[in-house]
Amino acid sequence: MGNWQQVIKNSVTTVDQLVELFGEENVDREAVQQAIDKFNLRITPAALETIKEIGDAFWQQYVPTPEENEVIDGVPDSLNEDADSPVPNITHRYPDRALFLVSPVCATYCRFCTRRRKVGDPDKIPLNQFDSAFQYLEAHTEIRDVILSGGDPLMLADRRIEYFLKKLRAMRHIEIIRIHTRIPAHLPERVTPELCATIAKYHPVYVNVHFNHPAELTPEAEECLARLSDAGCPLGSQTVLLKGVNDEPEIMKELMRKLLANRVRPYYIYQADVVAGGEHFRTSVLKGLEIIKAIRGWTSGMAVPHFVIDAPGGGGKIPLMPEYVQEITEDEVVMRNYAGEEYRYPLPKEPVLSSVL
Numbered sequence: 001m002g003n004w005q006q007v008i009k010n011s012v013t014t015v016d017q018l019v020e021l022f023g024e025e026n027v028d029r030e031a032v033q034q035a036i037d038k039f040n041l042r043i044t045p046a047a048l049e050t051i052k053e054i055g056d057a058f059w060q061q062y063v064p065t066p067e068e069n070e071v072i073d074g075v076p077d078s079l080n081e082d083a084d085s086p087v088p089n090i091t092h093r094y095p096d097r098a099l100f101l102v103s104p105v106c107a108t109y110c111r112f113c114t115r116r117r118k119v120g121d122p123d124k125i126p127l128n129q130f131d132s133a134f135q136y137l138e139a140h141t142e143i144r145d146v147i148l149s150g151g152d153p154l155m156l157a158d159r160r161i162e163y164f165l166k167k168l169r170a171m172r173h174i175e176i177i178r179i180h181t182r183i184p185a186h187l188p189e190r191v192t193p194e195l196c197a198t199i200a201k202y203h204p205v206y207v208n209v210h211f212n213h214p215a216e217l218t219p220e221a222e223e224c225l226a227r228l229s230d231a232g233c234p235l236g237s238q239t240v241l242l243k244g245v246n247d248e249p250e251i252m253k254e255l256m257r258k259l260l261a262n263r264v265r266p267y268y269i270y271q272a273d274v275v276a277g278g279e280h281f282r283t284s285v286l287k288g289l290e291i292i293k294a295i296r297g298w299t300s301g302m303a304v305p306h307f308v309i310d311a312p313g314g315g316g317k318i319p320l321m322p323e324y325v326q327e328i329t330e331d332e333v334v335m336r337n338y339a340g341e342e343y344r345y346p347l348p349k350e351p352v353l354s355s356v357l
C-alpha cells in the first residue's frame with residue numbers, strides 16, 4: 001500500500017492539466033479558472049480513473065464547467081449552517097446530535113459541494129482552534145451523537161484523528177461517533193490497517209460513506225470498504241441526486257444493491273441543495289420520488305434509503321415519500337403495493353359485547 005500523501009500529490013489541480021488530459025476544445029480555460037478561483041480543483045488518481053469520456057457521470061462530478069459561474073437561485077450557505085453554529089466548527093441543529101467540522105479539505109473536490117463556501121482552503125488549522133468546540137460538546141450533555149465532517153475527516157493524519165476520537169470518547173454523554181467521508185471513493189489508499197486499528201479503539205464509530213454511481217465502487221473502493229467493515233465500523237451511505245450523473249432509477253437501484261453487497265447500508269439520497277455554483281446539478285423532486293418507487297419492493301428493503309430534502313434556511317432533513325395510501329375511511333385503508341395493485345386493510349371495529357345479546 002503506497003503512501004497516501006504521495007498519492008494526493010499526483011492529483012490534477014490546474015487548468016493546464018485539464019487541458020492536457022481532455023483537450024483545449026473541452027476545457028474553457030478562462031471560465032474554468034474562474035470556477036477554480038472560487039472553489040479548489042483537485043482530482044485524485046482514483047477519481048480520475050473513473051472518468052472514461054468527456055461529460056460522463058464522473059467528469060461532471062469533478063471537472064469544473066462554466067455553469068459553475070452562473071448563479072440563479074443559489075446562495076453560499078443554503079442550509080443556513082453558520083446561523084446554527086454556536087462556536088466555530090460546530091453546527092447544532094437537532095436536539096441530541098451535532099456536526100463537528102474537523103477538516104477543511106477533501107481528497108477530490110466534488111463540483112456540487114454544498115459546503116464549498118468553506119471547503120478547499122488548505123491552510124493547516126491549529127488544534128487549539130477546536131478548544132471552544134470541545135468545550136461546547138462537553139457542556140451540552142444532551143448531545144449523544146457527534147458527526148465528524150468537513151471537508152473530509154480522513155484527510156487528517158492518524159494522530160489527529162485519534163486526538164478527536166479520544167477527546168470525544170472521554171465525554172460520558174457521547175454515545176456514538178460518526179465519521180462522514182468520501183475517501184473510499186477517492187483515496188482508498190488512505191484507509192490503512194493502522195487507521196482502521198486506531199478507529200477500532202473508540203467504538204462505536206459509524207462511518208457514512210458517499211457514493212453517487214455504481215461505477216465508483218471499483219475493486220479498490222470495495223477493498224477499502226471491507227477494511228472499514230472488518231474493523232467493526234457499521235457502514236452507511238449518502239448519495240446526492242445529481243442531474244446527468246445518477247438521475248435514473250436503474251442507476252440508483254444498481255448503486256444501492258452494490259453498496260449493500262459491500263456491507264454498506266444505504267442511508268440517504270439527498271435532493272441537490274440550492275447552492276451557488278452547483279445549481280446545474282439540480283433535478284426535479286419528482287425524480288427522487290420516482291427513484292424511491294423504483295427501488296422499494298423491487299429489491300431488498302435494506303437497499304432502500306430515505307429520500308430527503310435538507311430544507312433551505314436550516315430546517316433539517318425532511319423525508320419525502322411516494323404515496324402508497326389511496327384513502328383512509330372509517331372502515332378501511334385503501335392502498336397500492338409496489339407494483340401498483342390495490343389492496344384493502346379493514347380497520348378494527350368496535351367489539352360486539354356478547355353478554356348483552
Ligand SMILES: *Cc1c(COP(=O)(O)O)cnc(C)c1O
Binds near residue numbers: 092093097317
Ligand atoms: C444531517 C445532519 C445531522 C445528522 O442527521 P441524521 O438525520 O441524524 O443523520 C446533524 N446535524 C446537522 C446539522 C445535519 O445537517
